[in-house]
Amino acid sequence: MLSEETLERLVDAAIKARLNAYAPYSNYCVGAALLMADGRIVTGCNVENASYGLSMCAERSAVFAAAGAGSRTVHACVVVTADGGTPCGACRQVLSEFHDDAHPMQIIAVTPDGTTVMNTWLRDLLPNGFGFGGRTF
Ligand SMILES: [Zn+2]
Numbered sequence: 001m002l003s004e005e006t007l008e009r010l011v012d013a014a015i016k017a018r019l020n021a022y023a024p025y026s027n028y029c030v031g032a033a034l035l036m037a038d039g040r041i042v043t044g045c046n047v048e049n050a051s052y053g054l055s056m057c058a059e060r061s062a063v064f065a066a067a068g069a070g071s072r073t074v075h076a077c078v079v080v081t082a083d084g085g086t087p088c089g090a091c092r093q094v095l096s097e098f099h100d101d102a103h104p105m106q107i108i109a110v111t112p113d114g115t116t117v118m119n120t121w122l123r124d125l126l127p128n129g130f131g132f133g134g135r136t137f
Helices: 004-018 058-068 089-097
Strands: 031-036 041-045 074-080 106-110 116-121
Touching (some): 004 041, 031 058, 041 058, 058 074
Parallel strands (some): 074 106
Antiparallel strands (some): 106 116
């Protein structure tokens, strides 16, 4: 479970990342902040495209940025949306790729004013997620 201070840092980072969202089609701006096992905080925002299917969620943007920087274990993910939306199914699956069995991944949905709408574990959002060898939480 995150400390209050760490949660605050993640929420602030996600709110700032949301300001960079590129969402001219949906106007649904999303910011995400990941707490990595090595202590880094990595952020992402959604990036839409005129060819809608090419758009990318904030959570996956953050995960891919972290992996590309060599940080591959996520301990927590804060996502900020106007309505407290939670990560989509695709993002839940991608996040599960970078979880640590010994450290359950905390998922927190927050609104831009900092109100926590949901605070739970990835294993509860994605029961029986896909993985080779029948990996499950
Ligand atoms: Zn998503």
